[in-house]
Amino acid sequence: MSHVFRIAPLLLGLSSALVLAPNVASAQDSTPKYSNEFLNIGVGGRALGMGKTQVSLAQDATAGYWNPAGLLDQKTKYDAVLMHSELFSGIVKNDYGAFSMPLDDKSAIGVSVVRLGVDDIADTRDLINEYGYIQYDRIRYFSVADYAVLLSYARRVGNIEGLKVGANAKVIYRNIGEFANAWGFGIDAGVQYDKGNWRLGLMARDITTTVNAWSINSDRLRPVAGDSTDIPANSTEITLPRFVLGVGRLIKLPGEFTALAALDLEMTTDGQRNTLISSKAVSIDPRAGLEIGYKNLVFLRGGVSNIQQVKAFTGSDEWKVQPSLGVGVALSGLRLDVALSQLAIEKLGGRSQTNNIIVSLGYGIK
Secondary structure, eight states: OOHHHHHHHHHHHHHHHHHHSOOOOGTTOOOOTTTTTGSSSOHHHHHHHHHTTTTTTTTTTTHHHHOOGGGGGGGSSEEEEEEEETTTTTTTEEEEEEEEEEETTEEEEEEEEEEEEEEEEEEOSSOOTTTTTTTTOOOOOEEEEEEEEEEEEEEEEESSEEEEEEEEEEEEEEEOOOOEEEEEEEEEEEEEEETTTTEEEEEEEEETTTEEEEOOOTTTOOOOTTTOOOOOOOEEEEEEEEEEEEEEEEEEOOOEEEEEEEEEEEEESSSSSSSOOOOSSSSSEEEEEEEEEEOOOOOOEEEEEEEEEEOOOOOOOEEEEEEEEEEEEEETTEEEEOOOOOOEETTTTTEEEEEEEEEEEEEEEO
16 A cells, blocks of 8 residues: 555656646647547546546556556457447537557557547538529538547556556547648557555646647638638647546445446646636646446446536526446446436527437457
């Protein structure tokens, strides 16, 4: 247990130093909030059912996304995960796939692919022909989609048992039909430390900043008659680092039940956000999750995340959280995880709730 208290200050100190370090890019106009935000929605039915508390817990192919250091605790030789979810009544499709394997007893590799997109968007700029009549066969359709490929590597280092490090090299492609696209490149780094039933983790996303270079097709992005909107120029978009510090604890319950509790603190550096702890230097969003297991076969999960202060219909400020629930079944290497997450969306006269169902399938081969 003494190692836990020696490692915890190290992780806290590292995260604080990185968050508070001066960043020249933050003063540039090309550093917007929520850049590449599609990579922060989360992946995997287990993780999303637990409120996205996975930085200290991930131990399968999804670790390439949550914390690549966790790839070293994979329980099978090969592991693969597929996920599909739909947001806002199916308008937005979120798909994910990952594969991982050990290289030897001290290292492991993985690859992850993420796509978030809206398909079949109608381009009606040519709906009215040269004679002033509506001509429906002139409607064209396009997609807006964000893609990311993460190549992960993890390794055990030093003489401290349970200490692991990992890193991602990621390639990002963002596409808006024939009108614009962007390529981006970035690096993530992660640490995990295990001691007994305790697990600690730190994930640094976009640790070197991630730069997206946007290319605009001005010929295709022509305005309609009477529209004075300026066509944007080619530009670069910089994603600033974010850090997630996590702790987890496994508790054995009577019978063959177990409880796995986790807490993550996500720290963003791209300006003041509407989070529980909010400042211009750093904003901190806490998340909590719990998983109850029986014989490592059946799991019931719950979590809370996205704590925000919102304006109620009465005009007063209220704190709201995003709850999530999930169930999982693991049998003969096959894992089926389903999660239900409740999103709050704005509507005229107040806020409403919409449910997001996430389904993921994993398979491990010994």
